[in-house]
Amino acid sequence: MSRLGELLDRGDELIITGEAPVIDGGTLADYEAKLQELAPWCDAMNATDNTAAHAHASNVAMAIAMQRVGVEPILQVVCRDKNRIAQQADIMGAALHGVENICCLTGDDVTAGDESEARRVFDLDGPQLIRLANSLKEGRYLSGRSVGTPPPLVIGAVENAGTHPLDYRAQRAAKKILAGARFLQLQICYHPDRLEGFVKALHENGFAEKCAILPSVVAVKGAGPLKFMHNSVPGIDVPADVISRVADAETPAEEAYQLVLEQCQHALSLPGVRGLHLTDFRKDGSMARLCNDLGIKPRTEREQHAHDRIVAV
Amino acid sequence: MGLISAIEHVIKKPIWDCKMCGQCVLHDTGMTCPMTCPKTLRNGPCGGVREDGHCEVKPEMRCVWVKAEERSRTLPLMPEAWREHFNNLRPPVDNRLKGDSSWKNAMSGRDKETPPGWTPEPEAPAAEVEVEA
Ligand code: SF4
Numbered sequence: 001m002s003r004l005g006e007l008l009d010r011g012d013e014l015i016i017t018g019e020a021p022v023i024d025g026g027t028l029a030d031y032e033a034k035l036q037e038l039a040p041w042c043d044a045m046n047a048t049d050n051t052a053a054h055a056h057a058s059n060v061a062m063a064i065a066m067q068r069v070g071v072e073p074i075l076q077v078v079c080r081d082k083n084r085i086a087q088q089a090d091i092m093g094a095a096l097h098g099v100e101n102i103c104c105l106t107g108d109d110v111t112a113g114d115e116s117e118a119r120r121v122f123d124l125d126g127p128q129l130i131r132l133a134n135s136l137k138e139g140r141y142l143s144g145r146s147v148g149t150p151p152p153l154v155i156g157a158v159e160n161a162g163t164h165p166l167d168y169r170a171q172r173a174a175k176k177i178l179a180g181a182r183f184l185q186l187q188i189c190y191h192p193d194r195l196e197g198f199v200k201a202l203h204e205n206g207f208a209e210k211c212a213i214l215p216s217v218v219a220v221k222g223a224g225p226l227k228f229m230h231n232s233v234p235g236i237d238v239p240a241d242v243i244s245r246v247a248d249a250e251t252p253a254e255e256a257y258q259l260v261l262e263q264c265q266h267a268l269s270l271p272g273v274r275g276l277h278l279t280d281f282r283k284d285g286s287m288a289r290l291c292n293d294l295g296i297k298p299r300t301e302r303e304q305h306a307h308d309r310i311v312a313v
Numbered sequence: 314m315g316l317i318s319a320i321e322h323v324i325k326k327p328i329w330d331c332k333m334c335g336q337c338v339l340h341d342t343g344m345t346c347p348m349t350c351p352k353t354l355r356n357g358p359c360g361g362v363r364e365d366g367h368c369e370v371k372p373e374m375r376c377v378w379v380k381a382e383e384r385s386r387t388l389p390l391m392p393e394a395w396r397e398h399f400n401n402l403r404p405p406v407d408n409r410l411k412g413d414s415s416w417k418n419a420m421s422g423r424d425k426e427t428p429p430g431w432t433p434e435p436e437a438p439a440a441e442v443e444v445e446a
Contacts, residue, residue, distance in 0.1 A: 079352075084405060106359045109352060109370045120352065127356040128405050135430045142405070144429025160360030165382045172357045175400055187360050234361035234369035 002100040003072050003303075004044045005154040008182050008212055013306060015212050015275035016296065017074060017185060018042035020066065022056040031062070032069040038280050040298045041291045044072040044101055046185075046277075050081055052233075053113025060090050063099045074156065075099050077133075078107025083123035084132065088141055091133060095151035103156045103185060104129040112234070127179050130157055134180040157181035161198035161215075162189030163235045170201035173211075177202075183212040185277040188229070190238045192266050203272025212274035215267040219260045219282045219290065223247035226256075257286060264294055318414040335410030336424040341398035343384030344391070350377040355403040358382070404431055 047063035063073035139150035249255030325331030358378030361369025
């Protein structure tokens with residue numbers, strides 16, 4: 001079983017996932033180098049699926065590449081570019097290479113990308129895709145045809161706790177959990193109160209025990225990327241005081257670091273939160289500093305520690 | 314298009330901007346047609362809803378699901394069961410039914426048929442998750 005699957009089964013240890021950088025042209029060695037900043041801290045990393053509707057090396061290809069360089073992948077599957085037949089083929093194809101973790105998303109619209117004239121697909125939606133993955137895990141395609149040996153999939157999803165309808169987002173997350181999501185990577189949220197309300201609702205209703213809630217943080221170097229997210233990424237609202245806090249600071253890069261550190265501390269303090277999903281746009285060694293400041297050990301050390309604990313029991 | 318489809322279209326197009334998917338779920342979605350969502354999502358809003366409640370794809374339009382969610386709570390005269398069905402997991406669309414009359418398919422039960430590999434929907438979380446406003 002995947003490391004992520006084991007962690008979910010064990011049920012109490014911290015889980016750190018990361019957003020792997022995308023790659024376009026290049027070699028496996030180039031890709032391996034790109035992964036190094038974040039990989040040592042992560043239990044598994046997302047092989048994204050044409051993120052923000054921009055074409056890149058495919059999710060399946062990146063997931064297989066990750067396996068080959070010793071990083072555990074989470075195959076992200078979105079509904080924008082492919083119909084249900086192709087989605088099933090991708091999941092089964094990746095599983096053939098040992099990729100077990102998958103994360104089901106509706107996906108950004110084509111208008112978010114640089115080829116807005118493309119046809120959007122959305123044959124399925126996010127919750128249906130989770131259910132579809134569950135069928136594959138149980139050994140059959142949507143048609144009912146057997147897949148042969150069922151792949152031991154570890155199925156997850158995403159949710160945005162920070163956007164409208166705010167009071168409904170936890171119910172939507174619950175729907176995904178009931179459909180079979182065992183981990184939930186949240187969209188980055190710059191409203192701590194919204195994140196709190198969302199996690200509280202899931203925790204108090206017993207859903208956080210069934211599913212690992214992983215709030216996202218995005219490490220940036222200054223106010224520019226915050227403004228970009230606010231203005232150009234639908235579903236992300238960055239309050240003006242957060243932007244000015246970084247923009248007007250003496251050293252914006254340091255202030256942006258402090259901001260992300262506080263977001264991590266806040267998220268981890270919430271009962272029901274199992275870990276974090278990290279995205280690094282700084283690429284300046286900040287991930288090591290961040291994990292150090294949070295007292296998070298590299299994956300290998302955490303693995304060793306868990307092993308010792310299990311042996312001791 | 315058959316006669317029934319034509320009548321259905323004439324009635325439902327002006328009121329709900331009906332897209333004639335042939336498997337109507339209006340009553341479960343706050344009498345708001347999910348096929349008018351640019352992503353044709355049948356199971357709730359995507360993560361791209363804007364801060365003003367408008368659509369990721371069409372910023373000038375209010376998100377179909379923001380509207381649906383609000384109306385599933387506030388529309389008068391709606392049977393309680395319809396409100397409760399809001400959170401049900403709706404199965405993938407059967408694209409063969411496009412253009413057909415959903416009335417006809419509801420009467421024959423054709424609109425309830427799902428692919429053999431689709432597992433029955435899990436229980437809806439509606440009553441279980443209470444969110445403090
Ligand atoms: S914002 Fe609402 S209407 Fe627009 S694509 Fe997302 S769910 Fe559909």
